[in-house]
Amino acid sequence: MSGDEPIKVALLGCGTVGTEVVRLLTDQAGDLTARVGAPVELTGIAVRRPNKHREVPEELLTTDAVALVDSDVDVVVEVIGGIEPARTLLLRALRAGKSVVTANKALLAEHSAELSEAADASGADLYFEAAVAGAIPLLRPLRESLAGDRITRVMGIVNGTTNFILSAMDSTGAGYSETLEEASRLGYAEADPTADVDGYDAASKAAILASLAFHTRVTASDVHREGISAVSAADIAAAKGLGRTVKLLAICERVTDTAQDGSTTESVAVRVHPAMIPRSHPLAGVGGAFNAVFVEADAAGEMMFYGQGAGGAPTASAVLGDLVAVARNRVVSGRGPRESAYAALPVRPMGQTPTRYHLSLDVADRAGVLAQVAAVFAEHDVSIAAVRQQGRVDDASLVIVTHAAPEAALRSTVDKIGGLPVVREVVSVMRVEGEEQ
Numbered sequence: 130m131s132g133d134e135p136i137k138v139a140l141l142g143c144g145t146v147g148t149e150v151v152r153l154l155t156d157q158a159g160d161l162t163a164r165v166g167a168p169v170e171l172t173g174i175a176v177r178r179p180n181k182h183r184e185v186p187e188e189l190l191t192t193d194a195v196a197l198v199d200s201d202v203d204v205v206v207e208v209i210g211g212i213e214p215a216r217t218l219l220l221r222a223l224r225a226g227k228s229v230v231t232a233n234k235a236l237l238a239e240h241s242a243e244l245s246e247a248a249d250a251s252g253a254d255l256y257f258e259a260a261v262a263g264a265i266p267l268l269r270p271l272r273e274s275l276a277g278d279r280i281t282r283v284m285g286i287v288n289g290t291t292n293f294i295l296s297a298m299d300s301t302g303a304g305y306s307e308t309l310e311e312a313s314r315l316g317y318a319e320a321d322p323t324a325d326v327d328g329y330d331a332a333s334k335a336a337i338l339a340s341l342a343f344h345t346r347v348t349a350s351d352v353h354r355e356g357i358s359a360v361s362a363a364d365i366a367a368a369k370g371l372g373r374t375v376k377l378l379a380i381c382e383r384v385t386d387t388a389q390d391g392s393t394t395e396s397v398a399v400r401v402h403p404a405m406i407p408r409s410h411p412l413a414g415v416g417g418a419f420n421a422v423f424v425e426a427d428a429a430g431e432m433m434f435y436g437q438g439a440g441g442a443p444t445a446s447a448v449l450g451d452l453v454a455v456a457r458n459r460v461v462s463g464r465g466p467r468e469s470a471y472a473a474l475p476v477r478p479m480g481q482t483p484t485r486y487h488l489s490l491d492v493a494d495r496a497g498v499l500a501q502v503a504a505v506f507a508e509h510d511v512s513i514a515a516v517r518q519q520g521r522v523d524d525a526s527l528v529i530v531t532h533a534a535p536e537a538a539l540r541s542t543v544d545k546i547g548g549l550p551v552v553r554e555v556v557s558v559m560r561v562e563g564e565e566q
């Protein structure tokens with residue numbers, strides 16, 4: 130392709146992100162031409178209801194997405210979201226050798242294998258920086274900048290809605306339901322907040338992050354998922370009392386087991402759940418609707434990526450970055466880095482994943498109570514890291530933090546402790562992250 134010929138782009142979807150993509154393509158046309166080495170020409174925008182899109186050029190709008198994908202375009206940009214019709218349209222584009230830029234985390238978390246295979250078969254690019262953490266350059270650093278290193282852990286706040294709610298609960302002391310209502314009123318939570326508050330959005334992102342970090346295919350169904358609806362004001366208060374705060378974390382880690390003969394086996398554990406982290410941890414300071422991802426690699430050490438994880442313009446920024454990259458590749462008839470799943474590490478079930486727990490209990494204050502509680506931990510081979518007891522009039526508040534142990538052992542321990550006659554109430558149970566094991 131010569132530098133005079135335009136790179137023709139089809140846009141599928143024109144909601145908040147698509148509208149910003151069109152604006153940036155128009156406003157920055159001159160700069161984009163210089164950066165790509167050829168003009169970037171938007172040839173069509175597929176939408177369901179053309180009369181709803183007055184802010185983009187009317188002559189570009191079409192309701193026939195298939196015809197637009199099949200037309201003479203080089204790149205298809207997809208910002209429709211959801212599985213269908215996005216999956217069918219993108220497979221069609223890739224099979225025809227057209228490069229794809231997508232922001233569709235749900236699609237990638239379920240169907241990255243067939244999308245990558247289609248891209249490989251035709252030699253097309255498949256870029257998706259906007260699918261995780263909006264504007265934050267994160268996937269390219271994992272896929273390219275850290276390609277020579279060994280990533281051990283990726284832990285992040287990848288959902289702005291839940292971070293807004295948990296940050297507000299931390300600062301006001303209010304409960305979950307009233308804070309969710311406030312978030313909806315302020316426009317930080319969708320009318321149906323299920324995908325965010327139940328952790329589905331974060332789980333899709335965790336699958337994408339784990340796949341890139343560990344060169345292993347991980348899908349959303351491999352991710353252990355818990356949302357924030359069970360986080361109570363008591364949990365937040367317990368965290369505060371211990372110098373911690375509660376965050377919904379997406380945690381992707383490499384777990385190494387060493388056998389008695391010294392041989393090692395590796396697996397990956399991927400989970401989304403609320404957890405207490407120390408207020409001194411870099412992720413604790415990430416407030417409001419912001420996202421941040423903490424990455425640990427053998428040679429590079431610790432890194433944090435921080436910024437706006439949602440919204441039209443921030444997400445469009447990531448889409449445009451990918452668009453420039455794939456357009457450049459087409460100008461030089463090349464192809465960017467492709468997906469790599471060569472390591473094919475097994476995904477470890479949550480029950481076998483090492484975690485740490487915090488427990489806050491109201492117990493009777495008399496001789497032998499601590500011993501009874503400690504015996505349950507010992508019975509399940511769970512080691513206690515710290516205990517704090519505060520006496521009151523006729524009972525006591527007991528706070529216990531464990532060392533790392535398999536999740537299943539910790540759950541059984543908590544269940545049994547909750548049934549002890551000396552335990553009056555289990556005030557708070559939450560995992561602890563971001564500290565020494």
Ligand code: HSE
Pocket residue numbers: 287288289290291325330438439440
């Ligand atoms: N709904 C997401 C959030 C943004 O609250 O962060 C899109 O993934």
